[in-house]
Amino acid sequence: MFVPRFFKLLTLIAFLHAVAPIACLTFNKPGFDQNDKTIQISQETSAISQSAIQVTLDNSRDYALKNLSGRAWYAEPFKLWRRGGGVDPITASFNSTFVINISPANGKTPVAEGLAFILTANSTVPENSYGKWLGIVNEKSNGSSQIVAIEFDTMKSYPEDLDDNHIGLDVGSTYSTIQFSLNDSDVQLSNGKDIRINVLYDGKNKNLSVVVAPNETTEFITKFSFSESINLSSYLPEDVYVGFSAATGDQIELNCVKSWSFQGEDIGGRSLLWVWISVPTVALLILFFVVTFFLYRRRKSRQVDPQRAYPNIEDHIRSSTAPRRFRLNELRKSTGNFNPKTKLGKGGFGTVYKGIWRNKEIAVKRVSKKSGEQEFVAEVTTIGNLNHKNLVKLIGWCYESRELLLVYEYMPNGSLDKFIFSDDSREELTLNWETRLSIINGVAQALEYLHYGSQKRVLHRDIKSSNIMLDSEFNAKLGDFGLARTIQDKGKTHHSTLEIAGTLGYMAPETFLISRATVETDVYSFGVLLMEVVCGRKPEQQIEEDTYDSSIVNWIWDLYKKGRIVDVADPRMEGKFQKEEMERVLILGLACCHPNPNYRPSMKIVLQVLTGEVEPPQVPLERPSFVWPVMPPSLSKLENSTTGSQLAPFSELTLSTRRICVYQEGRTASL
Ligand SMILES: *[C@@H]1O[C@H](CO)[C@@H](O)[C@H](O)[C@H]1NC(C)=O
Ligand SMILES: *[C@@H]1O[C@H](CO)[C@@H](O)[C@H](O)[C@H]1NC(C)=O
Ligand SMILES: *[C@@H]1O[C@H](CO)[C@@H](O)[C@H](O)[C@H]1NC(C)=O
Ligand SMILES: *[C@@H]1O[C@H](CO)[C@@H](O)[C@H](O)[C@H]1NC(C)=O
Ligand SMILES: *[C@@H]1O[C@H](CO)[C@@H](O)[C@H](O)[C@H]1NC(C)=O
Ligand SMILES: *[C@@H]1O[C@H](CO)[C@@H](O)[C@H](O)[C@H]1NC(C)=O
Ligand SMILES: *[C@@H]1O[C@H](CO)[C@@H](O)[C@H](O)[C@H]1NC(C)=O
Ligand SMILES: *[C@@H]1O[C@H](CO)[C@@H](O)[C@H](O)[C@H]1NC(C)=O
Helix, strand or coil, X not given: CHHHXXXXXXXXXXXXXXXXXXXXXXXXXXXXXXXXCCEEECCCCCEEECCEEECCCCCCCCCCCCCCEEEEEECCCEECEECCCCCCCEECCEEEEEEEEEECHHHCCCCCCEEEEEEECCCCCCCCCCHHHCCCCCCCCCCCCCEEEEEEECCCCCCCCCCCCEEEEEEXXXXXXXXXXCHHHCCCCCCCCEEEEEEEEECCCCEEEEEEEECCCCCCCCCXXXXXXXXXXXXXXXXXXXXXEEECCCCCCEEEEEEEEEEECCCCCCCHHHHHHHHHHHHHHHHHHHHHHHHXXXXXXXXXXXXXXXXXXXXXXXXXXXXXXXXXXXXXXXXXXXXXXXXXXXXXXXXXXXXXXXXXXXXXXXXXXXXXXXXXXXXXXXXXHCCCCCECCEEEEEEECCEEEEEEECCCCCECHHHHCCCCCCHHHCCCHHHHHHHHHHHHHHHHHHHHHCCCEEECCCCCHHHEEECCCCCEEECCCCCCEEECCCCCCEECCCCCCCCCCCCCCCHHHHCCEEHHHHXXXXXXXXXXXXXXXXXXXXXXXXXXXXXXXHHHHHHHHCCCHHHHCCHHHCCCCXXXXXXXXXXXXXXXXXXCXXXXXXXXXXXXXXXXXXXXXXXXXXXXXXCCCCCCHHHHHHHHHHHHHHHCHHHHCCCCCCCCCCCCCCCHHHC
16 A cells, blocks of 8 residues: 555656646647647537537537637646846747638628637636637736737627738737738638648747648648737746637637647746755655655554455556545545535435535535445446536545545536426426426437547436436536446447346336347437426326336327327426427437337437427337337347347346346336
């Protein structure tokens, strides 16, 4: 235990060395990758996709593209200047070339607002810096911010702006000190063509020059250029971040950076402060190690390490880029030593407490020791690596003194089931149609991301209303990844461990036969969830007769046949919805619950239906019967030859108290 900790500290020191400003910054990015930790982006408003930085989000998903401001920057700061012997500071020269692409989003013109190359003291994108502020400053910081930007403005947003196709040099504000129209150069910033830009700064002569050309030319044919004398050291601190900012307003556009190279001059002079801090720190650390080592040896002879009890858990988690590791004491303190008063709820794998950590509300799940090990590792390794606005964020974990703890962002409105299944008709517990629709949409986006958007395909395997959390604005966030499985190879579409897990009522009929999780089984559960949200009923709730045939799916299908599908809407909405929209959504739900997995839409299609881009798939009036044996498309291709062995999969059925998995002979076909 001592030795790994020692190495951890050494790694930390090495890391500190790495992030401490170094004199010379040079990189070349012909494209961008989500996993590239050297490129940082503003998480909510930017993305890296199609091997480019979308400085404001792109339209590959159903993002709201209006009024966005985003930034992307190189993680390490650049040493721009330092005090030398003379009066004038020594200023670094740099040379940066990048290819940008600004295009109308969803074909909408006119476009707005623009993109900028920035050198800044503070990399965080300012709040409300959308629209004419271009992500550079906001109303408050305009005029006082330590930032220099070269703007590529596609909209004339105030009288001083030249036109809707100009370049400007902005110092501490978005009010350009000089600006040039690109009209004469026949470069149109926002026509979706790749534009190559070179920014050169001569630190000695304080001369900044910018060259613009279409990227399609192989040589650097200059279409437009300007140079300006500017003393950057007067406006910027010694260490600056280099990057891009962009914004949209009521009109939108796609702001994309496709490649970026940067060469900064080495002006030497690593900060002396660093030396002053690091030398005594290292000395102290060595002393600390020696003392700890002896204390530890003495203690070890008396005590067995409690963590040895679960040797694999730490290995599993450390192998992934996991979220923050918490100390048990921190979490004890934040929850009042797991005070029952802070208890938020109890789930199958543990109890959830509310805590306060660094003035932030958090939810701490204390995983039960016996049953939850596997789920604990599943959560940390799956959602720990994912980032999406519709997934519950895992802030950290703790594994200490046999305690397995998971720390999430706190969701003020709790889980969805509380709202849709409550008999209470108080207004604050009743969701209106718009909210329900946005919840369905949110879950669909989360699932689409799990299935197609992240590096590895993830199957959630337990979509249900109690696993959907609601934030203060009733945005849906998918949580509880205890059963989730990651498929390493993205080409594969199923998880191949023979084990049945999930929650009855949400499980696709074929689950019991193929005993595999597939993308299609997730889609089925999503369909059931969609229906619940619309109807406010539990999937297994007995509706007419006392059989499974009265499940929510059959019930709705029945009314669909009778042409009365809209009747299923939760009466608490008091009919306040658009009938056609309701019908579309319900038909989509039925399509997702098609007994034959081959006919279920993918989550990509589901999203397109929800945004109104395409019509819902055709659904037969009569619920088709489940034909056996049926293979989901993803399995039938791959494993036809092994079908025989799958006919007796039930030997490895996992039974858990919460997720009932019952198989009864002769029942499967009618599930
Ligand atoms: C965008 O911001 C403007 C000005 O702040 C506001 O009038 C408009 O309603 C906003 N649009 C959206 C879609 O939020
Ligand atoms: C700047 O960098 C580009 C590409 O990296 C290079 O072609 C060009 O010669 C450099 N310019 C100067 C002045 O060093
Ligand atoms: C950077 O800017 C953000 C947002 O404008 C602000 O919250 C933060 O305090 C700033 N950081 C520093 C170090 O000034
Ligand atoms: C922003 O600041 C600049 C320079 O301080 C000033 O000239 C300009 O009027 C300001 N713009 C707005 C919209 O406040
Ligand atoms: C550039 O062209 C646009 C559209 O044709 C026009 O509105 C604008 O005034 C022109 N800019 C200048 C500086 O002439
Ligand atoms: C600034 O740099 C540009 C391009 O490198 C050059 O053409 C121009 O003469 C320089 N201006 C001064 C004042 O040095
Ligand atoms: C820009 O043009 C260069 C040279 O033709 C090419 O190598 C590069 O891939 C292009 N970049 C982009 C982003 O299209
Ligand atoms: C540039 O700015 C720095 C800091 O404000 C100042 O000390 C220096 O004299 C300036 N240099 C020139 C050439 O204006």
